[in-house]
Amino acid sequence: MTTEVYLNSRYVGDVENPEQFVQNIVDSRRKADLSSNVNVSYDKKKNEIHVESLRGRLRRPLIVVKDGKSLLTEKHITQLEKSELTFSDLLKQGVIEYLDAAEEEGTFIAFYENELTKQHTHLEISPIDIFGLCGSLVPYANHSPGARIAMGAKNQKQSLGLYAANFSVRMDMDVNILHSAQRPIVTTLTHETSMYEKHPSGQNIVVAVMAYKGYNMEDAVILNKGSIDRGMGRSTYFRPAITEELRYAGGLTDEISIPDKEVKGYKSERDYRFLEEDGIIYPEAQVKEGDVVIGKTSPPRFLSSLEEYNLASNTRRESSLGMKHGEEGIVDFVCITENEEGNKLVQVRLRDQRIPEVGDKFTSRHGQKGVVGLIVPHADMPFSASGIVPDLIFSPHGIPSRMTISHLIELIGGKVGALTGRYIDGTTFDSEPEAALRKLLLQFGFRENGTETMYNGETGEQYQAKIFIGNMYYLKLKHMVANKLHSRARGPIQLLTRQPTEGRSKEGGLRLGEMEKDTFVAHGAALLLKERFDSDKTVVPVCESCGMVAIYNEFKDQSYCPICGDNVEISDIEMSYAFKLILDEFKALGVYPKLQLKTKY
């Protein structure tokens, strides 16, 4: 029997001796006769050999094992340390090879070198290799459920930090910079290799695990006002304002300048007060809602033959870029340049300092995210016997159901690190053991389980329970209330439906949707529901003879029906504007929607 061979999923032929064939390919790859990109897998059940060399396969490096012995020897390591050898040299020597998912199926990989047996084919370079970059930034991850590590990894991507050292000259938009970011006390191998201290994204703070008056229930956290005043969790938010001088047909262009008073849609002198002669705002100007950042005028919209005789229509339109509803900040940086089409392009970067407030989102690196529930004055915060006041209070109810033991170990690790003045290695599978940390704690005169006697900051009474307290690396996430807070009573409506606009940026209403409507119906709150849906209420005159919408002439204070004339009964009917609209749409379909009126009560 022969085995089918596929090259990049395409059938190329058969071989008699599949095992030998596969071995030959692997051997040539290790001898660097074949590209290291080649992977081969043998499916015994389907009796197929697949050789892959294309891109798009996720691959990872492993140390080759022969006869139960790792090919990576002490000699290699010393050479590596002396930089006589590089990683790619090892690849060429066949000491390390990259496997894709299919080839990995046929391997037997040892975690540690001392586990090696004759059957093993490969050895992990480091057990942390099974994680991605973000996943390996979670310390002590081998103590937590996978789902939580994944969340922890995800949260780190949303954390504020120093995303680029040259941020001050970059025109990045919608980005945040965390003030005085630190590298974590409890680190992992990846923190070293990725040079995390060059782009840190959090701060080491003192965390106490306790309930605080119910303000930290449901994952909320309590912040210390004193810590915030000292700069904890402070960040800067950069917001863009971009506009360009567009060119229109007929040689007309936009013009970036302070608009003339004759311009159609001129706001008010006050709104333009920050603009310099070139029509652009000056740096360090403090702008608030409504202020113009870049002044601009556009040519009249339509130049139809009729309007040429109309003097008013020849004036230019105001099209300045202003601060939207609820926005404020300080002008940080102005950049005048040209875009691909050669149009003048003005970019203004606005800066806004963000001090932690109730509703901002914070997280540890273990998928334990939470929102600030209360900011407590420093004096009212609990304190320990040695006078330590926590920066943040985390709720103990977040631990049992989620089983994030790594969160607790980091707290102890951070405490030991702070006491000894060194970084604690929390690399997953390869960390400083928890027992050693506890022993060190004991040596420094603390309880080995990390708890301390604490006192109520308001009354000075000693708490009955011993409080678990230590240092942790906390991240501020980019979801801040200042960007989301929104309310509306009255405001703009849509032209077509006369219903409120949607979205925070348009000062929109909050939608009472289909399912929300159902809850009113289920409670029998019919009149309350009607009131909720009154946002587009209109009164429409209806002809009782033909049942169509009639016309009301306000000058004459007279109603008449365009079909039946003015000698008919016309009643004012209250309905939602959306319904009036659907009646019009019925007419567009060629359907005659006749309203039959009768007294309701």
Add this chain to the structure above:
Amino acid sequence: MDEELFKEYEDKLPPAILENIRKNAPEKITKAQLKKVLELTLKEYEEMAIEPGESVGVISAESIGEPGTQMTLNTFHFAGVAEMNVTTGLPRIIEILDGRKALSTPMMEIYLQKPYSTGKDIKKIALMVKETKVCDVASEFEINLADSTIEIKLDKQKLEEVGLTPSTLVKNIEKAMKVNLKLKDDDLVVVKTSSKESSLNEVYKLKEKIKDAYVQGIKGILQVLPVKRGDEFIIITAGTNLRKVLELEFVDPVRTVSNDVYEIGEVLGVEAARQAIINEILKVVDSQGLNIDKRHIMLVADMMCFSGDLKGITRYGIVQEKASVLARASFETPIKHIIDAALVGEVDKLNSVVENVMINQPLPIGTGLPSLIVDAKK
């Protein structure tokens, strides 16, 4: 016990409650005490009644819909038996409520009459129910090109398993197919072809047809599985054919059920279908460990059946029945509904909830229900 008192309450309280009181009341209860019990019961009973204007439909929809989001697992497999699985969970609920005619896993539970239910010969009985095709009992089909005949080699063991002899098999095939068969040897059936099927292609087609020819059992019953339930044996089947199964003399027609609501409706009538809907939904709800009040499910079943035949909760089913044009249009395919209504000059009386939401008038439910009876003169 005072029967007179009970009689007094007969048309005020349902018989089940009266029976319950009768059973649980102590022997030496006095007339005054019993009267007090009945009075209190009546008060409780009346307090539990739904008030006019309560939106029972929306409450039912929410009460079934919310736990529906927690349902997991689409199918489960009968342990140890190959290829016997059952659709449960949300997909099954959707299947029932849509009133689908073709189920993804039709099933029957066949209960047996007394002497058969003891488990003796249960396998044989089960195989008699199962639909047997020629290919199930044959090991080989061959076309003899020389004299254009088809030779079917029988599998004697399988034949015996289903309780057939070669000669009865030949008879059964002839009944089903109208072909000319001859039993050669003990295990070889020769099919003679007529002049019509002269070409090889025709003969091949005939062969494929014979493979699927019905031999015995009940059509539609694809698999059978005898199971012990309590102290009797029942047969669980994949595939249903309620009408034919109920005709079998060894089947207990009272307890035997199908999970095909539509089929039950056809065979036993709409009342049975209504009960089947309730039972089938409850079965899923219970298997998921959820708690939904039975009355919500009963209301849904009533909605599906009250027109006299089974209608799914779809745009072709009960939505089609709605009196209001606007309500129908708001569900799906609005333009079609509007045009169809315009063609016959339909009038929307605006009597229900959805249409009043659309024009923003008070809904005729809850606080919106009461109104003046007297028409005010203009």
